[in-house]
Amino acid sequence: GKFGLGRAALPEEIAAWDKDVAPDGTGLPAGSGSVEVGEEIFAENCAICHGDFAEGVDNWPKLAGGEGTLADKDPLKTVGSYWPYLSTTWDYVNRSMPFGAAQTMSTDDVYAMVAYILYSNDLVDDDFVLSNENFLDVEMPNAGGFIVDDREMAEKHFWNPEPCMENCKDSVEITMRAMVLDVTPDEGGDDAAAVTDEAAPAVEEAAVEPVVETVALDPELVAKGEKVFKKCKACHQVGEDAKNKTGPILNGIVGHAAGAVDGFKYSKPMKAAAEDGLVWSDAELAAFLTKPKKYMKGTKMSFSGLKKEKDIDAVLAYLKSYAD
Amino acid sequence: AGPDPLITELQDWASGTGDGVDATPYGMPIEFEQDVVRRNVEWLTADTISSINFTPIHALDGTITPQGCAFERHHSGAIELRKEDYRLMINGLVDQPLVFTYEDLERFPRENRVYFCECAANTGMEWAGSQLNGAQFTHGMIHNMEYSGIPLRTLLEEAGVQTAGKWVYVEGADASSNGRSIPLDKAMDDVLVAFKANGEALRKEHGYPVRLVVPGWEGNMWIKWLRRIEVTEMAIESREETSKYTDTLEDGTSRKWTWVMDAKSVVTSPSPQAPIKHGHGPLVITGLAWSGRGSITGVDVSVDGGKTWTEARLGAPGTDKALTRFYLDYNWQGEEMLLQARAKDSSGYVQPSKQDLRAVRGENSIYHNNCIQTWWVKANGEAENVEVS
Structure with a gap:
């Protein structure tokens, strides 16, 4: 070149x-x-x-x-x-x-x-x-359903060097109002806060005593875990503004009862495990994350699993950093 | 009224000292401007990772959009890609397939150009009727920046386009692998491979470190995290140019390859999020106009729902495929207004009414809704998104 x-x-x-x-x-x-x-x-x-x-x-x-x-x-x-x-x-x-x-x-x-x-x-x-x-x-039913952009022909009348400036209409009436639908997001900070409160997980109310050790977290491991957590982010949120998505919020998940996040629809096997008193200890979570579908047949979690032990350790450390 | 204590009394800021120069090495807007932010409409999409937010156009003036509040659209989330890890490949029908590093790109001659980027779905929620109450939500899938970048032509010539090449297929490095086909003519015309916007590096959410700029054409083609340019004989007809970004007409057939963004305008103030808060008398009516077919030559404003029109004043002469600011300096006496703007461009195109657009396209196009917008401004200064006869 x-x-x-x-x-x-x-x-x-x-x-x-x-x-x-x-x-x-x-x-x-x-x-x-x-x-x-x-x-x-x-x-x-x-x-x-x-x-x-x-x-x-x-x-x-x-x-x-x-x-x-x-x-x-x-x-x-x-x-x-x-x-x-x-x-x-x-x-x-x-x-x-x-x-x-x-x-x-x-x-x-x-x-x-x-x-x-x-x-x-x-x-x-x-x-x-x-x-x-x-x-x-293989024949696709709508293969013939497309035309190439024809705006310059079909909409030729929009090219109009002398648009009307006066007496363009006899009368003007309002025919539709956005307020009637009311689908516009609220802008106020108050509303946002209220939503967060509602969505906050009810983990404190879980009948099971927390088993989290109160050791200080290794910041380096937490940082590594944040990277690993990218794999989980398509479905799970953590942090102050976290909401249930495809998967439940994970704030405070380590050491807490399984199947206990408010407003999340768990799979049948997860509900059954929760009733049996499953607690997400380090060991249980590690086993789950290694191969979710093997650990719990029928879980909604479609994730294939974390192969490396150190990735699991890191992501657990990261999750612990969102204890509540 | 008595004397104003803000004037007659000694204020803290006139006596004490403010922040030193090291307080904010990279500054954010002052706290009083915290409401000038991008906003999302949650019910629009299943997940924020594949979603869109909206530029607060109701609260901005001038034409340049600050990067920090310029709308974002991702299909698989905004990725972190270091300059050191960045590679750009040109392959396909070229004499020599090439790989460039970021440093390589910085050594090509570059240009500065201001262009708008509008999502094809901007105003898309309004096809069947007025829905969202604010210019940010109805028209905020747009931004306008000064790009520094290399003409795509320069890179294609460096690789040597073969005569069989009629298209380029461009794709990003993120997991959505968003890819679009662009006719070679456009690629050789005004398309830029950009790495700076408004003077500084692109933001992560806008494709750091390198994105494509496709002036006047729908935002989906402005590939972010640009990693590959393939010269091809034909269009690839990827998901984003068949299943999405095609416009279904009333009879069920769909237009494809509707790349150009038609001329469009909107009054940004007064508007539902920017009501009139002062009393009667002087009122600045202002808004934005743009066209993907050239420059804005004029904007007409109506306060009576389109019965009569007045030519607005342009903040500066319109430039090619960039936002133009317009003003109508108005004497408001508290009367209700049905406020509209109508853009005119250098190709002779005049922005159509919603009825005129529906007459040709029906209500199921989703994309490319460039109809005239109406705000109903009431006697108390509040405004609402409405449709008129």
Whole structure:
């Protein structure tokens, strides 16, 4: 180049980053996955936000349904009803999902997941196996539903060198008011404080005595734990303004009763464990965090687990720094 | 009234001393301005990590948005990426795929340009009717900064674009891997690879250390934490250019590649969050106007819901794809007003009414709502977001 700056990109480097897939299948790696396998992976990694049947939880996106609704008052846009290219689904799942653990799935697992999403939209049968070979054979219902920006033609009348300045209307009436809906957030500091109070966990009221040792926390370990906690942040909050999200608030969790955060809907097994008197001691939490689904079959926590013991120690130290 | 004690009595600040120069090595606004902050509308999204907040445009003046209160939109949270760990790759249909470090980028010739960045969803909650009561919430997905950066053209030429290359696909380093396809013509025109805004490093939430600036085009294309530019033959049609950022019309078909932000304006004061608190007499009506197709040539203001219009005064002549401030110096006698602004740009485009926009697009577009906004200012000076016939 003219400036001679930068260096040649190596083939391995390009391979590591250049993962996008185009509608004609350019960029798609070889592999395959079945609906059956996809269903399992989906239940474990995706259902917490997108629902067991890809129907969506809370405000998280629905991935299935909505066929024939695009011209309705409230269209439901899903992979089945709206997305024009299957490449987009594969590419997005591969590079951006699952939320909080992006780019960790194997190629075959991505095929399986996409197969399951197709199945949940009734676009393939339950014995379907998606692969790079049959990828372009899948027909997307809304493939023909898009036109390229035509504003300059369709809205030509908005180019108007002499807009009306006087007597532009006979009368003006108010036809709708925002106050009637009242969905505007409050701005006052008082309100914010009130919300925090309500959302604060009721851990003090738990019947179990705290078992936290009152040793001083190692600030370095706490700092390390804060980094590890990034993996948890997609679902959990700690601190003064923490609220229940996909997972419960974790203030004061170490040493306190399980399943006791106010306003959080726990899974059945977690509720049962709480009734049996489970207390989140260091040891119990460490065991849970190593492999959540093995420790408690049926837990809503979709996290796959912390492999390193020192990461667990660090994150426990960090959580202890939010004792209450 | 008697003499003002603020004048006649000795005040503490006129007698004692204030802070020394080391009190705030990097200053924050004085405590009395604490309400001038970004705000979130919680019910809009499932989680703040993939969400948006709003610039307090009702409380600002001039045109430059301070970085600290400029709206944020992330799809997987704002990441921390050190300059030392930063790499930018150019690959695809180029003669020589290249990798640049941050230091490399600082050695290319650079430019300074002021541009607005508007989220395509700005005002999107208002398609079906007036919903949110404040200019911050209806129009605050916008900011306007002075960027220092390298023309993307310079970097593409350094790698050597091959003749088969018609598009660039640009992506970020965060977990959302937000990627967009941009036609090569635009990439070679005015797009910047920026690392400074308003004179200082980009903020984390705006893509530190390097983001793309795509003047006049929807904010989603302004890739933050920019890590890769791939020259391609075709558009990649990623999630952000098919499933999202496409505009569904009344008949169920959807427009795609609606990149340009149409001309738009809004009165920022008076407005629901900035009511008139003084008495009758002089009132400054002010607001912002912008266009992705060029510069603002004029703004008309109506106080009667669009029956009659008066040309406002521009704070400074409009510049290309940047915010323009307008003022109407008005003598208010306590009458109710239905306050509107109407932007006009250098392409001859005039900002349409909500009815005119709905007539073409229906109510399900979500994005690109650039209709005329109405504030109902009441006799007590309070204002409300309304729709008028």
